[in-house]
Amino acid sequence: MSGNIILHGLDERLDKILEDTYYQLIYQEQVTAIATQLAGWSEGEADGIRKTIGRKIQKELDLLIPRLIKDFISHGMKEESAKQLASAIQACGSYSFNKAHSVEYGLIAYQTAYLKANYPVQYMCSLLNANIDTTDDVIPYINECKRMGIKILPPDVSRGNLFFVPENGAIRVGLSYIKGISNITVDYSDKGNLINFFARNKYNKRIKEALIKAGALDCFNCSRAEQFAIAMNIKDEINSEKTKIRVANTKIREKEEELAKSKEGTKKVGNLKNQIENQHKAIAKSEKRIKELQDSIKADYDEAQGEIDVLGFTFHDKYEKYDTEKYQVYNKELTIQQKIICDIISVRKTKDKRGRNMAFISAIPYMGVKQDFVMFANHYQEVKEGIYAMLVAGNQVIGVGVAQKK
Secondary structure (H helix, E strand, O other): OOOOOOOOOOOHHHHHHHHHHOOOOOEHHHHHHHHHHHOOOOHHHHHHHHHHHHHOOHHHHHHHHHHHHHHHHHOOOOHHHHHHHHHHHHHHOOOOEOHHHHHHHHHHHHHHHHHHHHOHHHHHHHHHHHOOOOHHHHHHHHHHHHHHOOOEEOOOOOOOOOOOEEEOOEEEOOHHHOOOOOOOOOOOOOOOOHHHHHHHOOOOHHHHHHHHHHOOOHHHOOOHHHHHHHHOOHHHHHHHHHHHHHHHHHHHHHHHHHHHHOOOOOHHHHHHHHHHHHHHHHHHHHHHHHHHHHHHHHOOOOHHHHHHHHHOOOOOOOOOOEOHHHOOOOOOOOOOEEEEEEEEEEEEEEEOOOOOEEEEEEEEEOOOOOEEEEEOHHHOOOOOOEEEEEEEEOOEEEEEEOOOEO
């Protein structure tokens, strides 16, 4: 638009045209009125400048400005005022609509504002469902829900909802929003038994893992590490390895008995010893695999990271201990410096053309979605995964520091 330039007092004729919009140039119809009444242009010429603004081709509009200034002056406007008005029209070319278009969107804005104020849960739920296929669009609405005090509940196979739904003043995430799951059917007749649930619902490993990460299987009252063990048949694999050990021990005993009866120095003795050694190696391999599998069950399962992987956000408040109010909410469109707090999830170090250290950083800013940043050599610092305060300009990291706690 006109960059919020107040044009009041430049000319009485102009004041009458702009009084309805508080003396700011807003509508294309105002431009045509200015061209006819203050520059003496014909209706056809004035409509030409309106069309130029509508096409959003700034170069075409710029070519008309010198003539417009000249005609303003020749029709009684002071040179300084003429240049100021022409500058406002020039700026108007970047974003301006006709009045009918603006009224339509104004009506929609009024209606949606009413719904948001009076039916906040239903309204936000509709917005989430309208953007369910695009995580980058959903996350800002999730953050808005949190700001409004609307609780977001995790997806749940016992509920079976594919889309976001209102639930007792909160909003429950739909199963189809989970990354890797577009449309699934759920048979929850075996309540409380995860093994039977997987037996009835023939999901592949990818879908099972996505459901676990999202917390959609927490209704079975077992940890996500245990869910993973069941889903990936880890306990069955452990039992299989134990069976292999029992078989190997039996073969060792048999070969040792045969070896005791054999004459030393013969080829048969050498073969038996090799067979016994191979069985011991097989046992060691199975024991190592069992330990790996058992450790995977006992290991601390990073629930927050799992949720971020498949939902784009987490139900765990990583910023609970930090004073988030001291930081700005990151806006990637701004090139000015912003002091933000963020969760760095990966750092890839490299060298620039001059051999200096630099890094590519993936991070999730507070109340935002995953962003990729670059830290050039002139601002390089050693960082690792975790919560940090960062000074950024656009996607460039200028500085990294300790995030301030409450």
